Amino acid sequence: KNQVEQSPQSLIILEGKNCTLQCNYTVSPFSNLRWYKQDTGRGPVSLTIMTFSENTKSNGRYTATLDADTKQSSLHITASQLSDSASYICVVSGRGSTLGRLYFGRGTQLTVWP
Amino acid sequence: DGGITQSPKYLFRKEGQNVTLSCEQNLNHDAMYWYRQDPGQGLRLIYYSQIVNDFQKGDIAEGYSVSREKKESFPLTVTSAQKNPTAFYLCASSNRVGGGTGSNEQFFGPGTRLTVL
Numbered sequence A: 001k002n003q004v005e006q007s008p009q010s011l012i013i014l015e016g017k018n019c020t021l022q023c024n025y026t027v028s029p030f031s032n033l034r035w036y037k038q039d040t041g042r043g044p045v046s047l048t049i050m051t052f053s054e055n056t057k058s059n060g061r062y063t064a065t066l067d068a069d070t071k072q073s074s075l076h077i078t079a080s081q082l083s084d085s086a087s088y089i090c091v092v093s094g095r096g097s098t099l100g101r102l103y104f105g106r107g108t109q110l111t112v113w114p
Numbered sequence B: 001d002g003g004i005t006q007s008p009k010y011l012f013r014k015e016g017q018n019v020t021l022s023c024e025q026n027l028n029h030d031a032m033y034w035y036r037q038d039p040g041q042g043l044r045l046i047y048y049s050q051i052v053n054d055f056q057k058g059d060i061a062e063g064y065s066v067s068r069e070k071k072e073s074f075p076l077t078v079t080s081a082q083k084n085p086t087a088f089y090l091c092a093s094s095n096r097v098g099g100g101t102g103s104n105e106q107f108f109g110p111g112t113r114l115t116v117l
Helices: none
Strands: A004-007 A010-014 A019-025 A030-038 A045-051 A056-059 A062-067 A072-077 A086-094 A102-104 A108-113 B004-007 B010-013 B019-025 B031-037 B044-051 B054-057 B064-066 B076-078 B087-094 B112-116
Touching (some): A004 A086, A019 A108, A030 A062, A045 A056, A045 A062, A045 A072, B010 B019, B019 B087
Parallel strands (some): A010 A108, B010 B112
Antiparallel strands (some): A004 A019, A030 A045, A030 A086, A056 A062, A062 A072, A086 A102, A086 A108, B004 B019, B031 B044, B044 B054, B064 B076, B087 B112
16 A cells, blocks of 8 residues: 655654654655645645655755655754744655655644744 | 636635636646645545646545546535535646656645635
């Protein structure tokens, strides 16, 4: 069964600290993996995308890693800011279907305290 | 501005009433999608459309209906047959449906929060 599991479910950190969010998936065949940021009451916004051959991708203070062999990804946030408080969703795209099916994790709710 | 708009942002409905959620995009995308988001759960696909006048059921289509008469519009009707309609509804669009490194990136609208009273 194609699944995407994220951990932790929620996380609280102090402003300026770093954190790492985890994503494990079983989707096969794999096409790409995206991390989205979703502010409360808003739609998700894409942060990074990685294909099978890529193992790291940065977007400002956000750095995503991918290990396609172990089917694991992480999102590292450096020097956190209050505006980083949001839900971070890992989304995996399958390959070989006409839908290009997306599989969504439940998200990690990050809260940054001053 | 290019993007996806959803309206209204908040919607209240009495039990037994149908209600239609609007989704419009000016990105010239072929594919459009409707998702439902509940607290603590991942997004679940309701319906999707690859082209005008065509749409397909997703994982949780029961109690919902859609139409795709224009490329830029994909309205979702929540019918009285939907037993638990209170949720956050997200519309998305992509350049095309299918795999690929970036061709299927979905861009999301701001969402509509539906509450059934």
